[in-house]
Amino acid sequence: MKILVVGAGAVGGYLGGRLVQAGRDVTFLVRPKRARVINGRGLRIVGLGEETTLHPHTILANEITSTFDLVLVSVKAAALRSAMDDFAPAVGPDTLILPVLNGMRHVDELAERFGERRVLGGVVVVSTTLDADGDILRLADVQSLTYGSRSGPPPDQLVGMLGGAGFETRLAADIIGEMWAKWVYIAATGAVTCLMRGTVGEVASTPGGVEFARAVVAECAAVAEAAGHPVPQEALDGTRQTVTAPHSSLTSSAYRDLIRDRPVEVEEIFGDLVRRARQLGAPVPLLSLVTLNLRVYQGRRA
Numbered sequence: 001m002k003i004l005v006v007g008a009g010a011v012g013g014y015l016g017g018r019l020v021q022a023g024r025d026v027t028f029l030v031r032p033k034r035a036r037v038i039n040g041r042g043l044r045i046v047g048l049g050e051e052t053t054l055h056p057h058t059i060l061a062n063e064i065t066s067t068f069d070l071v072l073v074s075v076k077a078a079a080l081r082s083a084m085d086d087f088a089p090a091v092g093p094d095t096l097i098l099p100v101l102n103g104m105r106h107v108d109e110l111a112e113r114f115g116e117r118r119v120l121g122g123v124v125v126v127s128t129t130l131d132a133d134g135d136i137l138r139l140a141d142v143q144s145l146t147y148g149s150r151s152g153p154p155p156d157q158l159v160g161m162l163g164g165a166g167f168e169t170r171l172a173a174d175i176i177g178e179m180w181a182k183w184v185y186i187a188a189t190g191a192v193t194c195l196m197r198g199t200v201g202e203v204a205s206t207p208g209g210v211e212f213a214r215a216v217v218a219e220c221a222a223v224a225e226a227a228g229h230p231v232p233q234e235a236l237d238g239t240r241q242t243v244t245a246p247h248s249s250l251t252s253s254a255y256r257d258l259i260r261d262r263p264v265e266v267e268e269i270f271g272d273l274v275r276r277a278r279q280l281g282a283p284v285p286l287l288s289l290v291t292l293n294l295r296v297y298q299g300r301r302a
């Protein structure tokens with residue numbers, strides 16, 4: 001079973017790297033600069049006491065000559081459109097496409113381009129970033145991938161392809177519900193950390209911080225509920241606990257991008273949630289505020 005990982009960044013490099021370690025048939029679709037790094041110093045996974053160097057197969061867009069069984073899409077939202085052009089030749093009649101981007105709207109873009117049936121839903125929980133050397137730096141010991149079909153039959157063939165490779169995997173019956181739950185989690189974590197410019201713990205240990213974080217979670221959860229995908233109580237309690245933990249060093253990838261002056265996935269994580277909330281009549285003053293705040297940031301960068 002041939003897997004093409006599109007984007008060897010923090011998420012794709014980590015999951016793809018684990019699959020390489022487990023002996024799976026993995027190729028990374030990369031752009032020339034990233035190819036030079038990986039072909040020079042290797043694909044390195046570091047942090048939390050680990051220092052792993054791998055030498056995976058890499059390929060550039062113009063070198064794709066065959067199709068793959070699975071395309072794992074792990075680019076940032078802003079790069080999705082050009083990535084779709086790049087990996088299109090790798091998509092054959094039976095290829096499945098599994099995106100792991102945060103948010104929801106990438107699924108529609110992929111389905112519009114490649115067809116509803118082959119585009120799965122995916123939720124990844126890792127905490128990784130690329131360091132100055134281009135190595136994949138692990139920030140927390142969490143790694144899971146939940147995936148599932150959005151409409152067609154369950155993709156049972158992926159169980160063996162992705163399972164047992166050093167990260168948890170789960171084939172979900174309701175992947176759209178799981179994506180909403182993750183969206184609530186990431187939007188809440190992102191809003192708290194980006195708006196307050198601090199870690200979860202810094203916000204929670206400041207007077208008013210816990211109340212603020214709770215209000216953000218309530219807003220996000222109300223949108224999911226209004227959209228017909230209420231977050232299960234246990235997951236919601238977990239999110240609330242995570243974003244109000246006083247000593248937590250947790251941030252979000254949106255916040256990590258913000259403090260490094262990189263583009264933030266503003267529209268995908270926050271703007272799209274606000275848009276849906278308005279359509280559904282759910283009040284979202286805090287999410288509107290973080291969206292405006294980050295749009296100003298994004299505008300200044302442009």
Ligand SMILES: NC(=O)C1=CN([C@@H]2O[C@H](COP(=O)(O)OP(=O)(O)OC[C@H]3O[C@@H](n4cnc5c(N)ncnc54)[C@H](OP(=O)(O)O)[C@@H]3O)[C@@H](O)[C@H]2O)C=CC1
Pocket residue numbers: 006007008009010011012029030031032033034074075076077079082083084086100101102124125126127128129130253265
């Ligand atoms: N980091 C995290 O902890 C988590 C991130 N996510 C989500 O996962 C998604 C990916 O994030 P993350 O991995 O952090 O992002 P990164 O920026 O670290 O990685 C994205 C990678 O995609 C590559 N890329 C972009 N366009 C192409 C292309 N056309 N062909 C090949 N490679 C391409 C970039 O390479 P280049 O060097 O060429 O620009 C880059 O290496 C986002 O939606 C994010 O929200 C979800 C959970 C956790």
Ligand SMILES: CC(C)(CO)C(=O)C(=O)O
Pocket residue numbers: 102124125126127128186189251252253254
């Ligand atoms: C799970 C979490 C919060 C890990 O960083 C994430 O998805 C993100 O930051 O994008």
